[in-house]
Amino acid sequence: xxxxxxxRSYPARRAxxxxxxxxxxxxxxxxxxxxxxxxxxxETARTKRRAYADWxxxxxxxxxxxxxxxxxxxxxxxxxxxxGNRTGRMFTGDRAGDFLYSALYDLGLANRRTATHRGDxxxxxxxxxxxxxxxxxxxxxxxxxxxxxCRPWLARELRLLRPTVxxxxxxxxxxxxxxxxxxxxxxxxxxxxxxxxxxGARSTLRAADGGAPLTLFGCYHxxxxxxxxxxxxxxxxxxxxxxxxxxxxxxxSGPDPDPDPDPS
Numbered sequence: 001x002x003x004x005x006x007x008r009s010y011p012a013r014r015a016x017x018x019x020x021x022x023x024x025x026x027x028x029x030x031x032x033x034x035x036x037x038x039x040x041x042x043e044t045a046r047t048k049r050r051a052y053a054d055w056x057x058x059x060x061x062x063x064x065x066x067x068x069x070x071x072x073x074x075x076x077x078x079x080x081x082x083x084g085n086r087t088g089r090m091f092t093g094d095r096a097g098d099f100l101y102s103a104l105y106d107l108g109l110a111n112r113r114t115a116t117h118r119g120d121x122x123x124x125x126x127x128x129x130x131x132x133x134x135x136x137x138x139x140x141x142x143x144x145x146x147x148x149x150c151r152p153w154l155a156r157e158l159r160l161l162r163p164t165v166x167x168x169x170x171x172x173x174x175x176x177x178x179x180x181x182x183x184x185x186x187x188x189x190x191x192x193x194x195x196x197x198x199x200g201a202r203s204t205l206r207a208a209d210g211g212a213p214l215t216l217f218g219c220y221h222x223x224x225x226x227x228x229x230x231x232x233x234x235x236x237x238x239x240x241x242x243x244x245x246x247x248x249x250x251x252x253s254g255p256d257p258d259p260d261p262d263p264s
Contacts, residue, residue, distance in 0.1 A: 064128055064130035
């Protein structure tokens, strides 16, 4: 049995520069610019992990996830080989995603605590999740060249979010370094010297055209290496995300009164 979405046809794609986030996402999933990443994501999708032998793996670039009028952007690193590369959605189908979505749920920024597959009913409220690299890399380590090749996608996504986004939470030092030139390309002025990454780091970037500024927050990545060792706890993550949501003007409503229908 397959738990991914049924196959569908896609319209003709546009290159980066699409007019809407939906069009940008449609263009992104056809990207084959990085040969090493293309080979790895497709080989992983063919061989699969035994636990997911009945899945039709996504095996393509993974687009951002969340509403086009988001007030908070969350920037990760890259899809996991058997997480986003399997399910086709950011932070979906692995423990790192459950850790992140649980915190968003506790803050009232997601309607459920877990993310299992596209079409599982998960919705984000005022938050969009993206990454500097959109293909799963071997050993979760994209090269600097792959990061730079993928940058125009992130820059375009951030530019399309500019009318509404007011804060960004960057998960990990790799994402922090990668997002700085993308933010500049999207229209914000990054101070010199650049802000230094750290958990709880905070910096305000002014818009080059005089528009609304962006408040940037640093947070340890939600990888198991950090969460299993206690370097990043649920309370630490909630604190950063909650502060970013407050800075962006999102209401702190807390979780839905009904329990998560699928807590597994």
